[in-house]
Amino acid sequence: MKTTDELTFEPDFLRAIEYFREQEVYRPSPLREVPGPGGVTVWAKDETSRMGLGAFKALGGPYAVARLLMRSWKAETGEDIDAARLKDADLRAFASRQTFVCASAGNHGLGVAAGAQALGASARIFLAKTVPHSFDDRLAERGAEVVRAGETYDDSVAEAIADADRTGATLLADGTWPGYTDIPKLVMEGYTVIAEELRSRFEETGIWPSHVYLQAGVGGLAAAMAHMIRKNWAEQPEIIVVEPEAAPCLIESHKAGKPVRADGPDSNMGRLDCKEPSIVAWNTLEKCDVRFVTLTENEGEAAARAVTELGIATTPSGAAGYAALCRQIQEGVSGAGFRPLVIVSEGPA
Structure with a gap:
């Protein structure tokens, strides 16, 4: 039986930040402003050059x-x-x-x-x-x-x-399952640095995002980000967790009220093509008031082309948040207070 402590994610994010600030290769990743569909300006946290590895996982x-x-x-x-x-x-x-x-x-x-x-x-x-x-x-x-x-x-x-x-x-x-949660929590603790870099930037300007789109495979990045946003961001956005239709393990777990597998075909969003969630990520997201969206393969491909054309070369996995944003705008969700943030999580494979 899973214990509460096993599922709980309470990262020492200050320890993670201190560690990276001591590393010569560490620099905060850029926060870019790029045009989105319908004339919307989009904040894009660009992880494509993170610490020479080309992805946010350089922090984990x-x-x-x-x-x-x-x-x-x-x-x-x-x-x-x-x-x-x-x-x-x-x-x-x-x-x-x-x-x-x-x-x-x-x-x-x-x-x-x-x-x-x-x-x-x-x-x-x-x-x-x-x-x-x-x-x-x-x-x-x-x-x-x-x-x-x-x-x-x-x-x-x-x-x-x-x-x-x-x-x-x-x-x-980087995934967790019953009896194995401690080490992956350290990986997730590393990811909290992204949320803290963003918080620092938004506190400087006093302008905060209204919507944050977080792609998910097993869910480590999405859960680490959502936890930190809910913990200490001064203004609270809507959080949208994005998965491929071929691997919707987190949304299916949300519907079931427990971690479940979500089998399906291979997805071209390869780094998100995970059929079973991290139990720690699932438990964390359930506490963070998030909404779930699934993407078609075509939506992932189209978003990758669009973001690459905007000057941030990426993949369908890296552009998944942008894909969900595009759909939301097509559905008429925007307006004067609409300030979306996406994570471009990786460069070209």
């Missing part, structure tokens, strides 16, 4: 790797360390004996690989056949071992779990 895997190494070192030595200490020779020697394993639809694996490489650890990333082969080379450049495993993302998750059980490597997934 690397942060979790660092936190886990700090935990492991304390367990072995009793010493509490800060992020700067991870650069020392004895910590790098310690990290060299650690291996992190995960399944990925692409970007999470890059984050884990980059985090492991930066600190001297190893990474092994499991990819299903549906993941573009461009990720193989990108992962290898980050020092990761790449294993092609299974027909679907779920298959690759099962293979990663089996590998960790067999080898003693640390499973660093």
Whole structure:
């Protein structure tokens, strides 16, 4: 039986912000103003160049790797360390004996690989056949071992779990399930930095979005963002969670009142093509007063072309929030106070 503590997401977002501010490669991602349909001005949080990895997941895997190494070192030595200490020779020697394993639809694996490489650890990333082969080379450049495993993302998750059980490597997934929630919460804690970057910007201007569109696969980004928006944004927007019609696991879980699978065909929104939700993300979103929208494959493709033409090269996954916005405007939802915010979550694969 799932406990309340297992499902609860209460991130130490100040710890995450402090960690990233100490990293030389960290810069807040740009908040751009782009034209939307019907003459609407759209805020677009551009994650396509985040920390050299090209996606918001540069904030999740690397942060979790660092936190886990700090935990492991304390367990072995009793010493509490800060992020700067991870650069020392004895910590790098310690990290060299650690291996992190995960399944990925692409970007999470890059984050884990980059985090492991930066600190001297190893990474092994499991990819299903549906993941573009461009990720193989990108992962290898980050020092990761790449294993092609299974027909679907779920298959690759099962293979990663089996590998960790067999080898003693640390499973660093971004999804959660009964009995496995602690480590993915660290990944989600990294994502809270995006919401805090935005809050800082909007507080400076005094102008806040009226609607925020958050794409979701297993739901980690959407839940982390929604939690932080509801926690400490001075003006509260409507939050719209966007999924492919082929993988509506969060909306179906919302309807069922519990986490459920939502099987369907493969989606061209590949990084969102997740058939089973993170139980922590589901529980968090249920507390955040969000609305759910599903997209057709054609809507995802059209939005990717539109956003790319606006100067932010992206994919159907990255443009999913913009796609939902376009539909809402077509349905007549706009007006003088309509100030939409979308997250362009990744660059081209």
